[in-house]
Amino acid sequence: MKKVFYILLKVKAMRKFLTDKIQDDAGKIIANTHIDDIYLLIGESLPQKTKDILFLIDDFSKRQLPSAERKLLPTPEDAIKNESAGKTVFSSFKRVIHNSICDPKSEVYKAWYTNGVGAVLDKKYITGAVIAVFAQLSIGIYAIVVSVVALILRFGLDVYCDLYKPLGIMEMRKK
Numbered sequence: 806m807k808k809v810f811y812i813l814l815k816v817k818a819m820r821k822f823l824t825d826k827i828q829d830d831a832g833k834i835i836a837n838t839h840i841d842d843i844y845l846l847i848g849e850s851l852p853q854k855t856k857d858i859l860f861l862i863d864d865f866s867k868r869q870l871p872s873a874e875r876k877l878l879p880t881p882e883d884a885i886k887n888e889s890a891g892k893t894v895f896s897s898f899k900r901v902i903h904n905s906i907c908d909p910k911s912e913v914y915k916a917w918y919t920n921g922v923g924a925v926l927d928k929k930y931i932t933g934a935v936i937a938v939f940a941q942l943s944i945g946i947y948a949i950v951v952s953v954v955a956l957i958l959r960f961g962l963d964v965y966c967d968l969y970k971p972l973g974i975m976e977m978r979k980k
Contacts, residue, residue: 848887850948
């Protein structure tokens with residue numbers, strides 16, 4: 806599913822994002838918005854075609870299940886509601902972002918654990934890392950970038966790295 810989002814959200818002409826502006830806007834979001842509303846912002850900024858394909862994928866997947874199990878799951882219409890779609894999109898980027906900022910060898914991680922929160926925010930390490938990830942994926946939707954930065958700053962790096970650590974194959978089998 807995450808590859809679908811990567812393709813659907815790609816832009817032909819990548820915008821240049823200003824780190825200062827993104828971090829300022831993310832700070833405003835953090836100050837004035839509940840975490841669920843940040844997911845809602847991500848969902849609202851998705852193009853309609855992305856939501857349409859999300860609906861089709863969800864609907865197709867659920868049709869593969871027996872009807873008894875299908876009845877227990879939310880409808881495909883629920884998958885394209887803004888908050889739900891926002892959570893789905895955010896989760897599709899979590900591995901790439903996690904690898905960029907939670908790797909113990911990364912500058913962001915080192916700065917967070919040696920110099921503390923203030924140094925990381927002053928130097929805008931997290932914002933720069935998220936911008937770099939989205940630029941590498943050619944995703945240039947400003948509202949999504951700002952909202953993702955806001956979510957990571959809201960959680961804090963230590964909580965984000967623990968909470969969104971991608972599962973390995975063996976860990977998935979244990980569940």
